[in-house]
Amino acid sequence: MKVSMKFLIVGTALVSTLFAGCKKEEDPTPSTSNTDGLVMIASGYTDEGGIKVNLYSTDSLYSRYTNFFVEVRDSASNTVIEDAHIELMPMMDMTTMMHSAPFENPSSTDAVNGLFPCAVVFQMPGDMGWTLNIHVHEHVNGGEGEVTFPLMVKNPDPTRTRVVTPLNDPMSRLIISYVQPMDPKVGINDFEITLHSRETMMSFPGIENYTVEIEPEMPSMGHGSPNNVNPTDAGNGHYNGKVNFTMTGLWRINLNIMDGSTVVDSTAYFEVTLQ
Amino acid sequence: MKTLAYGVFFAFSTFSAIAQKQDSILFYNKGNIIETVFDVEEILVRPSCACVGECSCAMTAEDNYSENRFSCTDAILAKNGRIELMKRGGFAFEPVLNGMASDRLNLTIDGMKIFGACTDKMDPVTSYVEPNNMKSVSVQHGSAGSMFGSSLGGSVNMETNGATINPSKPLTGEVGVGFQSAALGANALFSLNYSRARWAIRANGVYRNFQNYRSGGGKIIEFTQFEKWNGAISAKYMPTDRDVIRFDLIIDEGYNIGYAALPMDVLFAKAKIYGLTYQHYPSQVWFEKFETKVYSNTVNHSMDDTKRTNVVMHMDMPGWTKTFGGYADARMKFGKHQITARMDGYHTNARAEMTMYPNNEAPMFMLTWPDVNKLDFGLFVQDKIQFNIKRSLSFSGRIEYLNTSVIDAFGVQQAAVFNQDVSKADHRMLKNANISYMEIPGKGFSGWLTAGYAERAPSVTEQYAFYIFNAYDGFDYIGYQNVKTEKAAQGDVGFQFENKRFKARATGFYYHIYDYILGAIDSSLDAMTIGANGVKVSRNLSWAYMTGGNLELSYSPLKILTLSNTSSYTYGNTFEGDPLPLVPPFKNVSSVNWSHKRGFVQLECEAAANQPRTNPEFGERITPAYAILNARASYFFLFGKKRLTLNGGIENLLDNNYRQHLDWGGIPRPGVNGYLNVSFTF
Numbered sequence: 033m034k035v036s037m038k039f040l041i042v043g044t045a046l047v048s049t050l051f052a053g054c055k056k057e058e059d060p061t062p063s064t065s066n067t068d069g070l071v072m073i074a075s076g077y078t079d080e081g082g083i084k085v086n087l088y089s090t091d092s093l094y095s096r097y098t099n100f101f102v103e104v105r106d107s108a109s110n111t112v113i114e115d116a117h118i119e120l121m122p123m124m125d126m127t128t129m130m131h132s133a134p135f136e137n138p139s140s141t142d143a144v145n146g147l148f149p150c151a152v153v154f155q156m157p158g159d160m161g162w163t164l165n166i167h168v169h170e171h172v173n174g175g176e177g178e179v180t181f182p183l184m185v186k187n188p189d190p191t192r193t194r195v196v197t198p199l200n201d202p203m204s205r206l207i208i209s210y211v212q213p214m215d216p217k218v219g220i221n222d223f224e225i226t227l228h229s230r231e232t233m234m235s236f237p238g239i240e241n242y243t244v245e246i247e248p249e250m251p252s253m254g255h256g257s258p259n260n261v262n263p264t265d266a267g268n269g270h271y272n273g274k275v276n277f278t279m280t281g282l283w284r285i286n287l288n289i290m291d292g293s294t295v296v297d298s299t300a301y302f303e304v305t306l307q
Numbered sequence: 308m309k310t311l312a313y314g315v316f317f318a319f320s321t322f323s324a325i326a327q328k329q330d331s332i333l334f335y336n337k338g339n340i341i342e343t344v345f346d347v348e349e350i351l352v353r354p355s356c357a358c359v360g361e362c363s364c365a366m367t368a369e370d371n372y373s374e375n376r377f378s379c380t381d382a383i384l385a386k387n388g389r390i391e392l393m394k395r396g397g398f399a400f401e402p403v404l405n406g407m408a409s410d411r412l413n414l415t416i417d418g419m420k421i422f423g424a425c426t427d428k429m430d431p432v433t434s435y436v437e438p439n440n441m442k443s444v445s446v447q448h449g450s451a452g453s454m455f456g457s458s459l460g461g462s463v464n465m466e467t468n469g470a471t472i473n474p475s476k477p478l479t480g481e482v483g484v485g486f487q488s489a490a491l492g493a494n495a496l497f498s499l500n501y502s503r504a505r506w507a508i509r510a511n512g513v514y515r516n517f518q519n520y521r522s523g524g525g526k527i528i529e530f531t532q533f534e535k536w537n538g539a540i541s542a543k544y545m546p547t548d549r550d551v552i553r554f555d556l557i558i559d560e561g562y563n564i565g566y567a568a569l570p571m572d573v574l575f576a577k578a579k580i581y582g583l584t585y586q587h588y589p590s591q592v593w594f595e596k597f598e599t600k601v602y603s604n605t606v607n608h609s610m611d612d613t614k615r616t617n618v619v620m621h622m623d624m625p626g627w628t629k630t631f632g633g634y635a636d637a638r639m640k641f642g643k644h645q646i647t648a649r650m651d652g653y654h655t656n657a658r659a660e661m662t663m664y665p666n667n668e669a670p671m672f673m674l675t676w677p678d679v680n681k682l683d684f685g686l687f688v689q690d691k692i693q694f695n696i697k698r699s700l701s702f703s704g705r706i707e708y709l710n711t712s713v714i715d716a717f718g719v720q721q722a723a724v725f726n727q728d729v730s731k732a733d734h735r736m737l738k739n740a741n742i743s744y745m746e747i748p749g750k751g752f753s754g755w756l757t758a759g760y761a762e763r764a765p766s767v768t769e770q771y772a773f774y775i776f777n778a779y780d781g782f783d784y785i786g787y788q789n790v791k792t793e794k795a796a797q798g799d800v801g802f803q804f805e806n807k808r809f810k811a812r813a814t815g816f817y818y819h820i821y822d823y824i825l826g827a828i829d830s831s832l833d834a835m836t837i838g839a840n841g842v843k844v845s846r847n848l849s850w851a852y853m854t855g856g857n858l859e860l861s862y863s864p865l866k867i868l869t870l871s872n873t874s875s876y877t878y879g880n881t882f883e884g885d886p887l888p889l890v891p892p893f894k895n896v897s898s899v900n901w902s903h904k905r906g907f908v909q910l911e912c913e914a915a916a917n918q919p920r921t922n923p924e925f926g927e928r929i930t931p932a933y934a935i936l937n938a939r940a941s942y943f944f945l946f947g948k949k950r951l952t953l954n955g956g957i958e959n960l961l962d963n964n965y966r967q968h969l970d971w972g973g974i975p976r977p978g979v980n981g982y983l984n985v986s987f988t989f
Contacts, residue, residue, distance in 0.1 A: 217720060218720050219719075219720025219724060220720070220723045250671065253620075253835065253837060255837075256833045257833070258724060258725060258831065278673060279661075279721075280669065280670065280672040281663070281665065281668060281670060282665070306669070
């Protein structure tokens with residue numbers, strides 16, 4: 033994967049140098065984006081509109097809250113396009129049924145470092161069946177089209193997404209995903225989870241105004257840690273707080289999720305290991 | 308100074324002649340202890356002795372109780388009426404002076420700062436020096452001991468023997484072995500001193516191997532075993548009659564030391580102590596002595612739970628301290644004023660780790676001492692005014708700057724969990740002052756009165772402990788960097804009468820302590836240690852006080868017979884009226900001593916009242932009263948100038964099952980214990 037990325041970067045650089053050579057008078061458009069530390073997941077062309085779409089993430093894909101970075105290029109010139117409207121549609125085809133997943137479209141039509149950040153919560157793993165449809169309307173040349181990438185989503189260890197039946201609505205599902213800390217340290221850590229509700233098989237809106245309590249513990253010791261800050265609603269289904277770890281080793285962060293004073297779920301937890 | 312030599316050589320009149328030869332302020336010499344009111348002087352004044360500087364003319368250790376060299380240092384200290392021992396196992400008891408333990412004391416070896424590396428205080432400094440390498444122990448109370456550092460309780464300085472330059476006896480030494488029954492213990496020791504005209508070298512060593520001891524009634528107390536050796540080399544060179552250069556090395560290694568009262572034992576405790584001293588005795592009359600020293604020492608300590616059953620989870624708990632420092636002092640005399648000034652400084656680093664190993668999981672690691680650096684500079688000045696032969700007044704003061712910082716970022720992050728920012732250094736100025744007045748109102752009578760102000764900085768544990776488990780109260784301790792400096796206003800008073808047959812000495816003290824540092828329960832925190840009662844965080848009590856005293860009586864109806872009796876009592880309260888934890892109860896030691904040119908026989912009764920004054924928050928239990936009987940005897944044979952000494956005895960003759968109040972874990976002390984030591988001195 034890394035090798036192909038390097039090729040891509042070198043290739044892009046070469047191509048862009050050539051083109052830059054041809055259109056010296058024009059505005060210098062950045063022809064590369066900053067993909068340091070990112071892994072290319074897929075690359076392809078839209079059905080219409082002459083757009084090349086490169087899909088990056090921070091790692092290979094696991095069933096968890098996953099940050100994506102979409103790079104949009106003009107398929108002819110290969111120049112990076114930084115003004116585009118992008119919409120995602122993740123889909124899981126289980127042959128007998130299909131469902132989507134919680135996702136977050138890019139919040140702006142302006143790219144950040146040449147990339148459009150967005151996210152998908154893969155609530156289940158799958159070697160096959162997962163696809164991500166990306167609809168692009170780029171505002172530089174006006175091209176519009178979509179591309180669908182098949183994705184392979186592995187099961188992470190430890191579990192990073194919990195799908196539970198809410199106590200207050202047994203027909204629905206609550207999807208709880210661990211966002212950070214990705215690199216937990218002894219001391220104070222930013223803690224973030226997402227909460228999404230399965231309204232229909234195709235609609236998973238972020239939940240707002242829930243109350244979340246966290247209680248870290250070391251399962252083998254039975255003790256917790258002091259001065260944690262319960263995550264609070266930060267919009268879009270995200271809840272941010274602080275989690276404290278007093279030593280290395282295996283920690284379990286127990287969650288208690290409430291809608292007002294009604295307990296929605298108190299079974300979910302995430303485990304982290306500090307090395 | 309000589310005329311002022313003050314004190315009583317107590318207990319064994321046999322040896323009093325030896326003590327009188329010395330220009331020391333002796334008071335109690337049974338265990339080579341020199342307790343002083345004003346000052347300590349352990350060398351002879353130059354003109355009276357052939358060897359300038361330190362010399363062998365009055366080596367009390369050579370002449371004293373041969374038993375002492377087989378005892379552990381702490382046992383010798385405990386013979387002082389104001390020192391008690393805190394016992395956690397069979398070895399390395401923590402000295403408690405005036406009701407205060409090591410955090411509140413200066414414990415120094417030849418004036419060198421050395422810090423134990425065990426977060427559970429398993430290795431008090433006294434465990435790193437052995438009696439056969441000790442010339443004297445000086446005990447100074449409260450701020451009177453501030454020459455050695457800022458402290459509340461006082462200073463205990465253990466002076467090592469050092470090499471002796473004495474060309475008339477080029478080779479001297481001693482070998483000895485001892486056995487004792489309660490722990491099937493064996494001691495072996497040797498010392499050798501080789502002297503030429505201008506230099507000398509001394510080596511000494513001790514090896515001890517003790518099994519689990521048997522308590523009164525016959526029960527074997529598991530995890531009280533220990534094994535250790537201690538070796539020291541000292542070299543002394545006198546380039547001129549007025550200059551002495553001395554180098555000392557002490558290596559102490561203990562292995563497999565059981566701590567019955569704690570959940571873990573000690574795998575090993577290793578100390579290396581280096582000192583280089585230069586002394587100059589100027590020709591000017593007013594300038595009596597100049598001394599400077601540089602030193603360094605390291606302590607490496609590792610705990611061990613592998614021999615314990617029902618260990619929930621194996622853990623490693625190593626700890627280290629590294630210290631270096633130095634001092635320079637000068638003693639001058641201007642008319643009635645004797646002025647001593649000392650500049651000192653040290654740097655020490657303390658780090659302790661804890662790693663637990665759960666099954667099939669990542670190890671759990673934390674820094675119980677987060678790599679703490681202390682940098683300290685002090686200035687001490689004392690002016691002793693000798694108005695006349697009967698009256699003197701002494702002022703002393705110390706000012707000390709201490710900078711403490713956590714150098715491991717991991718430790719800083721850890722502390723953040725408790726909302727503590729320890730990323731910045733902690734600065735403190737510590738001030739100590741003392742004024743002492745002494746008067747000899749009539750023949751045989753003397754008395755003194757001291758008033759002092761003392762400050763001490765919190766210990767590494769008190770400032771930075773991270774879940775250090777205290778097995779006494781069952782709480783995990785968390786330090787608090789901003790805990791306030793502890794302060795005390797102190798008064799010490801003493802009175803003494805002595806005539807040919809009768810000696811009486813009474814001392815009393817009152818220490819009013821402000822911002823007394825003590826762990827306070829924080830119920831919002833979860834204990835880390837499995838089974839612990841909760842978490843305590845260092846806090847300052849508004850005030851507390853500690854008071855007490857001792858009375859020593861001795862009567863010799865016959866020249867060869869002495870009856871003596873020592874009583875001591877300490878009383879401590881918090882401002883709320885609760886008893887301070889770990890305060891010893893009333894204790895009395897009476898003895899009948901029959902002495903002979905070649906030895907002595909002693910029958911001793913040691914008794915303590917019960918201690919009903921307990922601090923419930925500290926988990927203290929009431930300790931019942933006890934009394935035990937000890938019998939000891941000594942005899943030596945002379946072969947020309949060589950001497951073979953036998954000493955033996957039976958301690959706890961009646962095999963009573965007892966414990967002292969400061970003993971942790973309610974673990975009984977040894978039962979009947981017979982011992983026999985044989986030593987050959989040449």
